[in-house]
Amino acid sequence: MTVRQDVHSDDIPVLCQSCEARHRGVCGALDPDQLVALARSSSKHKVEPGAELMGDAEAIHSYSNVLSGVVKLTKTLSDGRQQIVGLQFAPDFLGRPLKAENVISAEAATAVSLCSFPKVTIERMMKESPGFERRLFSQALSELDEARGWMVTLGRKTASEKVATFLLMIARNIDPTRDPAVNFAAFDLPLTRADIADFLGLTIETVSRQLTRLRTDDVIRIENNRHVTVENLSRLERRSGA
Amino acid sequence: MTVRQDVHSDDIPVLCQSCEARHRGVCGALDPDQLVALARSSSKHKVEPGAELMGDAEAIHSYSNVLSGVVKLTKTLSDGRQQIVGLQFAPDFLGRPLKAENVISAEAATAVSLCSFPKVTIERMMKESPGFERRLFSQALSELDEARGWMVTLGRKTASEKVATFLLMIARNIDPTRDPAVNFAAFDLPLTRADIADFLGLTIETVSRQLTRLRTDDVIRIENNRHVTVENLSRLERRSGA
DNA sequence: CGATAGTTTGACACAGCTCAATAGGCGTGG
DNA sequence: CCACGCCTATTGAGCTGTGTCAAACTATCG
Numbered sequence: 001m002t003v004r005q006d007v008h009s010d011d012i013p014v015l016c017q018s019c020e021a022r023h024r025g026v027c028g029a030l031d032p033d034q035l036v037a038l039a040r041s042s043s044k045h046k047v048e049p050g051a052e053l054m055g056d057a058e059a060i061h062s063y064s065n066v067l068s069g070v071v072k073l074t075k076t077l078s079d080g081r082q083q084i085v086g087l088q089f090a091p092d093f094l095g096r097p098l099k100a101e102n103v104i105s106a107e108a109a110t111a112v113s114l115c116s117f118p119k120v121t122i123e124r125m126m127k128e129s130p131g132f133e134r135r136l137f138s139q140a141l142s143e144l145d146e147a148r149g150w151m152v153t154l155g156r157k158t159a160s161e162k163v164a165t166f167l168l169m170i171a172r173n174i175d176p177t178r179d180p181a182v183n184f185a186a187f188d189l190p191l192t193r194a195d196i197a198d199f200l201g202l203t204i205e206t207v208s209r210q211l212t213r214l215r216t217d218d219v220i221r222i223e224n225n226r227h228v229t230v231e232n233l234s235r236l237e238r239r240s241g242a
Numbered sequence: 243m244t245v246r247q248d249v250h251s252d253d254i255p256v257l258c259q260s261c262e263a264r265h266r267g268v269c270g271a272l273d274p275d276q277l278v279a280l281a282r283s284s285s286k287h288k289v290e291p292g293a294e295l296m297g298d299a300e301a302i303h304s305y306s307n308v309l310s311g312v313v314k315l316t317k318t319l320s321d322g323r324q325q326i327v328g329l330q331f332a333p334d335f336l337g338r339p340l341k342a343e344n345v346i347s348a349e350a351a352t353a354v355s356l357c358s359f360p361k362v363t364i365e366r367m368m369k370e371s372p373g374f375e376r377r378l379f380s381q382a383l384s385e386l387d388e389a390r391g392w393m394v395t396l397g398r399k400t401a402s403e404k405v406a407t408f409l410l411m412i413a414r415n416i417d418p419t420r421d422p423a424v425n426f427a428a429f430d431l432p433l434t435r436a437d438i439a440d441f442l443g444l445t446i447e448t449v450s451r452q453l454t455r456l457r458t459d460d461v462i463r464i465e466n467n468r469h470v471t472v473e474n475l476s477r478l479e480r481r482s483g484a
Numbered sequence: 485c486g487a488t489a490g491t492t493t494g495a496c497a498c499a500g501c502t503c504a505a506t507a508g509g510c511g512t513g514g
Numbered sequence: 515c516c517a518c519g520c521c522t523a524t525t526g527a528g529c530t531g532t533g534t535c536a537a538a539c540t541a542t543c544g
Contacts, residue, residue, distance in 0.1 A: 085390035147389035148327035154396035155443025156323040201397025
């Protein structure tokens with residue numbers, strides 16, 4: 001385990017000073033010099049909900065850190081059926097390393113801010129900093145664990161368990177500063193009913209009915225279709241089939 | 243097995259000489275000296291179908307290369323519902339790097355032969371050989387791509403598409419020396435109907451009915467319940483919803 | 485306000501599940 | 515070699531959870 005250096009903030013690029021990716025993200029592996037080098041070719045930008053960030057079967061030119069907002073990773077069958085295969089939150093790293101072409105698409109689910117880097121910069125950093133590559137590796141393995149967790153949900157859970165599992169996942173991920181011990185959560189759903197359906201392998205109608213059921217059973221409250229309050233996360237968890 | 247003292251750089255351990263993992267697997271990244279070092283603490287062994295290779299929530303003590311046979315990776319819900327979240331074939335690397343505990347179980351689906359290494363050996367090799375870590379990283383990313391591919395199958399395909407997709411995957415993976423261009427395949431199913439059901443999020447009966455349908459539609463032939471012949475893989479692919 | 489997009493609700497259909505019976509493969513022992 | 519038992523796979527009949535189609539409702543915004 002590498003010990004984080006005691007770094008004075010004036011050594012760190014302005015761009016990176018309050019960046020979540022420097023703390024829990026891939027940039028946490030870099031020393032100030034490397035941060036400066038990386039920051040030189042990075043660019044921060046914001047995109048609107050619905051913006052396409054990567055296209056399936058498209059050449060990869062850049063990678064990004066997600067600084068805020070939620071990114072959908074999707075796959076689509078030739079006849080249009082769609083499946084969301086992952087969600088990314090700050091400070092996740094976006095983009096498929098070690099490949100020339102994407103096999104999935106990425107789209108902003110909410111307003112998203114990103115810190116992007118040219119492909120070559122990331123490749124150089126991977127070569128020069130073993131710690132950086134290690135962080136990318138580690139994130140890939142976490143995403144693999146997650147994807148396999150969703151395989152269980154998709155293959156073996158009922159519609160109501162799926163919806164409960166989804167809400168639980170959002171509650172746990174949407175606020176990077178959230179204390180996991182707290183048994184209460186309130187958040188805006190980052191996805192529309194159609195997106196939730198595409199994530200859970202259901203239809204919009206079924207998602208809506210299951211949400212209504214959770215609401216009438218007093219497990220959750222919903223305001224303005226988007227804002228969800230969960231008084232008792234354990235209660236929701238018991239409904240998730242875990 | 244004795245290793246010679248004065249190893250020239252072109253000397254490869256006997257153990258590794260005809261090993262698939264040295265060609266397409268993680269050991270391909272190692273030079274002869276490193277292979278010797280690794281081989282010193284490795285052990286080859288065979289296990290019966292059904293043998294448990296890793297347990298969920300169990301501390302990790304070793305990693306392995308799959309040399310032959312098929313390994314099921316499974317996750318189980320508390321009430322017993324099971325989902326297969328991946329299959330491993332030669333020369334895949336088995337075990338979750340960068341973690342102290344497993345989050346999945348692994349079981350031999352067929353007779354399996356393995357080449358195993360203590361945890362510390364793999365960890366040392368990862369530190370000392372960037373190429374070795376790179377290969378592990380690369381395999382993790384491939385497994386991630388695959389898992390996401392299965393998410394689409396589980397969430398969005400019909401039962402008959404699922405079964406066709408499964409057969410196609412087996413046809414393409416079971417024989418490491420197979421030419422991808424050939425449009426014909428014949429193989430023994432490495433999984434029982436129950437396993438296939440657990441992989442595809444279906445019941446045994448539905449799997450059986452869909453296989454019968456593929457058989458009566460002359461897309462496949464089945465002998466002795468296990469041996470499958472596919473005259474025309476493209477035809478099968480058209481049934482897979484790809 | 486009206487227009488639009490997203491969501492909920494209802495009625496009904498059907499793919500895949502459940503339960504039950506039958507058939508087939510394979511090892512063991514007479 | 516057959517007979518038996520065991521396990522796995524197939525087939526059938528009926529049920530149910532989720533999908534489909536359609537209509538009504540709600541939030542948001544010009």
